[in-house]
Amino acid sequence: MADLPNKSVLVRTWFGDDRAWESLVREVLTPGKEGSLASTTLVNDPEFEGLSPEALKAKHPGGAIVSFLADEITLTDPEHPILAVRVLPPQDYDRGDYKPFRVVPAELSSVDTNINDANLDWEDFANRVDTNGIYRGYAEVRESEQSALISDWARRAPGHRVRTDPEAAITGAKRAPAPGEAEPDPLA
Known part of the structure; x- marks a missing residue:
């Protein structure tokens, strides 16, 4: 399996629809409301097909707190909700459950930047998901x-x-x- 970079990544794990991936990439590369872009590296390699959140954590070389998966749900749902995964190994000071949550592409930059730069905590986003488990931004x-x-x-x-x-x-x-x-x- 190919190596991942030691920074935040968005890994494609389902290869059933290339057009859906291309659409997601366009959305991710569109500046957010504040004009910001995610600094996430896009990984489009069939070697990562079926990669689970646990496998991403094990495979990630460090350098990021959160990374992302574009799985079958992401690429078949019209909203393209991306799976956010905490990849930082457990720390002595950890105080919570870092259950993955989904984020709409328009908010990927906010989640990526704020968690990886330690401006906000995992819970600041995970506790604001809707009933479908999707983070849509603070305005929601x-x-x-x-x-x-x-x-x-x-x-x-x-x-x-x-x-x-x-x-x-x-x-x-x-x-x-x-x-x-x-x-x-x-x-x-």
């Missing part, structure tokens, strides 16, 4: 999480008034006053 935070985020922010800043508008709490957007409602005092 479920409403049930919005209240939890607001409460968490309130605990961190005692004595500060917390806005209860979930959209504003997540995006920073200001809510327009309702008809007949006065504009809020910006100094309050």
